[in-house]
Amino acid sequence: MEPFRRDIRSVRGIGEKRAQALNKLGVFSLFDLISYFPRRYEDRSSIRPIALVQDGEAVCITAVIADEPRLSRIRRGLDLVRVRAFDDSAEVTVTWFNQSYVKNQLRSGQSYRFYGKMEVKGTRRSLTNPVFEPEDLPTGRMSVTGRIVPVYRMVSGLQQSAIRQSIRQGLDSCLGSLPELLPPAVREEYGLADAGQAYEDIHFPPDPHALDQARKRFVFEELFLLSCALGSRQKTGQKGIVVPKPDFSLFYDTLPFSPTAAQRRAIEEAASDLASGSRMSRLLQGDVGSGKTLVAAALVWQCFRAGYAAAFMAPTEILAEQHYRTLSAFLSPLGLKVGLLTGSTRAKEKRQLHEALELGTLDLIIGTHALLSDSLHFHRLALTITDEQHRFGVEQRSRFGGGDDASDPSASALPPHVYVMSATPIPRTLALIIYGDLALSALDELPPGRQAVDTFSVGSAYHARLLAFIRKLCGEGRQVFVVCPKVEDEEDPDAAADGSLSGKKLLSAVEYAQQLRLELPELRIGCVHGKMKAADKDLVMQQMIAGEIDVLVSTTVIEVGVDIPNAALMLVENADRFGLSQLHQLRGRVGRGQHKSYCVLVTDSESEEAKARMKIMCETGDGFKIAEEDLRLRGPGDFFGSRQHGLPEMHVADLGTDTETLMKSKEAADRLLALDPTLSLPEHAALRERVLLLTEKMDGTLN
Ligand code: ADP
Numbered sequence: 217m218e219p220f221r222r223d224i225r226s227v228r229g230i231g232e233k234r235a236q237a238l239n240k241l242g243v244f245s246l247f248d249l250i251s252y253f254p255r256r257y258e259d260r261s262s263i264r265p266i267a268l269v270q271d272g273e274a275v276c277i278t279a280v281i282a283d284e285p286r287l288s289r290i291r292r293g294l295d296l297v298r299v300r301a302f303d304d305s306a307e308v309t310v311t312w313f314n315q316s317y318v319k320n321q322l323r324s325g326q327s328y329r330f331y332g333k334m335e336v337k338g339t340r341r342s343l344t345n346p347v348f349e350p351e352d353l354p355t356g357r358m359s360v361t362g363r364i365v366p367v368y369r370m371v372s373g374l375q376q377s378a379i380r381q382s383i384r385q386g387l388d389s390c391l392g393s394l395p396e397l398l399p400p401a402v403r404e405e406y407g408l409a410d411a412g413q414a415y416e417d418i419h420f421p422p423d424p425h426a427l428d429q430a431r432k433r434f435v436f437e438e439l440f441l442l443s444c445a446l447g448s449r450q451k452t453g454q455k456g457i458v459v460p461k462p463d464f465s466l467f468y469d470t471l472p473f474s475p476t477a478a479q480r481r482a483i484e485e486a487a488s489d490l491a492s493g494s495r496m497s498r499l500l501q502g503d504v505g506s507g508k509t510l511v512a513a514a515l516v517w518q519c520f521r522a523g524y525a526a527a528f529m530a531p532t533e534i535l536a537e538q539h540y541r542t543l544s545a546f547l548s549p550l551g552l553k554v555g556l557l558t559g560s561t562r563a564k565e566k567r568q569l570h571e572a573l574e575l576g577t578l579d580l581i582i583g584t585h586a587l588l589s590d591s592l593h594f595h596r597l598a599l600t601i602t603d604e605q606h607r608f609g610v611e612q613r614s615r616f617g618g619g620d621d622a623s624d625p626s627a628s629a630l631p632p633h634v635y636v637m638s639a640t641p642i643p644r645t646l647a648l649i650i651y652g653d654l655a656l657s658a659l660d661e662l663p664p665g666r667q668a669v670d671t672f673s674v675g676s677a678y679h680a681r682l683l684a685f686i687r688k689l690c691g692e693g694r695q696v697f698v699v700c701p702k703v704e705d706e707e708d709p710d711a712a713a714d715g716s717l718s719g720k721k722l723l724s725a726v727e728y729a730q731q732l733r734l735e736l737p738e739l740r741i742g743c744v745h746g747k748m749k750a751a752d753k754d755l756v757m758q759q760m761i762a763g764e765i766d767v768l769v770s771t772t773v774i775e776v777g778v779d780i781p782n783a784a785l786m787l788v789e790n791a792d793r794f795g796l797s798q799l800h801q802l803r804g805r806v807g808r809g810q811h812k813s814y815c816v817l818v819t820d821s822e823s824e825e826a827k828a829r830m831k832i833m834c835e836t837g838d839g840f841k842i843a844e845e846d847l848r849l850r851g852p853g854d855f856f857g858s859r860q861h862g863l864p865e866m867h868v869a870d871l872g873t874d875t876e877t878l879m880k881s882k883e884a885a886d887r888l889l890a891l892d893p894t895l896s897l898p899e900h901a902a903l904r905e906r907v908l909l910l911t912e913k914m915d916g917t918l919n
């Protein structure tokens with residue numbers, strides 16, 4: 217691996233200036249360089265007759281230059297070269313802006329291949345700023361016409377051609393000597409291209425088939441590495457604390473409502489695990505509002521009955537406090553002692569909690585990741601529950617799961633059972649790779665009497681009518697959420713390209729709240745956003761919970777779990793900026809009480825995808841269906857990606873759709889790890905190095 221760590225400055229053709237531009241793209245070493253894969257490809261392999269090209273099509277044509285190219289200066293800083301060209305079918309006018317050197321590269325009467333976007337107006341055809349090559353030049357690996365051409369993500373100061381060239385040089389300097397990460401047997405079994413071929417073809421594929429093969433190999437490699445990295449942490453078939461199953465009807469009888477059949481089933485499933493003698497590792501999936509908290513309460517009660525304690529971790533202080541209130545309401549009447557530990561718990565109280573935990577006088581501790589503190593010693597801890605687990609990093613989760621922690625001599629020798637709850641549907645295969653041998657329970661039923669949230673999609677021209685609606689609802693004593701998308705500090709170049717930022721400026725939550733205060737002076741308007749201190753955010757949220765705020769304007773900080781039954785309207789501005797699943801989560805903040813509730817999605821986006829998303833939101837309230845649609849609409853992307861689950865960013869693989877490869881690569885990784893658990897055999901050296909690198913990266917996702 218060592219030679220590939222060498223600085224890109226050692227690659228021929230890469231000077232200081234280009235190196236700095238590449239550094240901005242995260243490319244430092246030769247290895248980074250050849251691993252900088254194209255973001256897309258342009259298929260310029262087929263040549264089209266000019267007459268058959270439609271308006272707006274990007275195509276390759278072969279045409280003869282009809283006259284001398286003319287250079288004209290429009291004004292200072294703007295000149296153009298224009299020339300007419302033709303093939304057997306039609307003529308086209310070709311124009312280049314500010315590329316005066318083109319004039320001397322073209323010869324009248326000579327034939328060239330052009331690639332560019334054709335504009336057709338009546339019988340007039342034009343090409344602007346096309347790339348071109350003489351037709352008699354054979355298409356080689358670096359040709360930009362007549363073949364599949366890679367397109368890379370760019371950065372200012374670096375042209376496509378410069379990136380291509382650098383990568384070409386990089387590949388040429390190492391192709392013969394690339395280390396092969398995949399054991400030959402694995403490559404053979406799954407029919408995967410070797411490393412050298414794959415690196416060549418992912419950048420400069422001679423044809424679509426070669427590109428497919430290269431991609432297939434890298435998807436496999438990426439998932440194989442991930443499986444190795446995660447697999448080496450997973451301990452399966454562990455013994456677990458035996459927590460006998462109680463008669464839950466005693467618990468159900470104390471509730472203000474009857475649990476749904478789905479809740480009873482989920483409780484039974486986990487309760488059996490707890491009693492089984494093997495360590496439980498189970499995921500509970502349930503849509504927002506499906507009543508996951510009650511399931512958690514039942515399991516805590518089971519532990520309590522057997523003389524054990526449980527710990528419950530939530531991703532934010534607000535949620536921890538909310539769970540504290542809800543779970544106390546369920547459990548205190550049954551004699552359980554419940555504690556709350558967050559970042560803002562006072563020192564004295566914290567000390568008392570620590571003591572109580574150690575003495576075993578606390579039956580349930582609820583908290584944020586403050587619960588991960590090393591100084592915390594649990595007595596007879598049998599169960600850890602994590603809510604909205606995707607918010608935590610992999611490492612945090614595994615630490616909370618405990619098991620490696622031998623620091624507490626009084627702790628029972630067995631690690632606690634692990635229960636995670638999520639409103640984000642995760643495909644079975646992905647769950648498998650994240651959690652190992654994970655069992656799954658689903659709450660596929662909402663509590664009875666829940667009214668569907670009426671959802672509408674409107675344009676910003678409806679603003680005045682929406683104000684009237686807010687006034688009416690608040691006049692009836694209801695509360696309202698308004699969500700504005702986060703305004704990025706740095707504009708995302710992709711977002712700018714799709715036009716969604718053009719025209720109207722997005723209002724930040726702060727600006728929006730100010731505007732609302734002027735428009736609705738009689739209402740109490742609050743505002744929370746990501747840049748506020750946690751304590752300030754909490755203060756505003758508490759006011760909202762206490763009903764001291766009528767309208768809360770926020771960025772997506774209220775996305776998860778907050779329960780305010782009095783809220784009857786969720787108004788989402790620039791709704792096209794949110795993913796479907798996110799919109800669904802937001803909508804789940806209302807319709808939690810007995811009041812008729814509404815969700816209004818405001819968007820002026822004309823894009824087909826945005827329209828399709830709004831339509832789905834208006835048509836269905838089923839979170840799993842929405843998640844599926846989300847995946848389908850967005851295609852390969854980040855839906856199940858990395859960040860949500862604390863996994864490293866995937867470059868080629870898609871955790872949502874590459875499920876088959878995921879299974880295969882996991883299988884292969886498991887088999888390899890069974891033979892060489894620490895990857896210390898010499899033939900696994902390159903693999904080991906990459907796995908370690910990945911592990912470091914994942915641990916870096918902490919916080
Ligand atoms: P989740 O965390 O799954 O989004 P919660 O646990 O917060 O959902 O429950 C949502 C609301 O439904 C809470 O107010 C809760 O008290 C209520 N609830 C839960 N189970 C039932 C049930 N079986 N019948 C009626 N209401 C229920």
Ligand code: MG
Nearest residue numbers: 508509603777
């Ligand atoms: Mg919840």
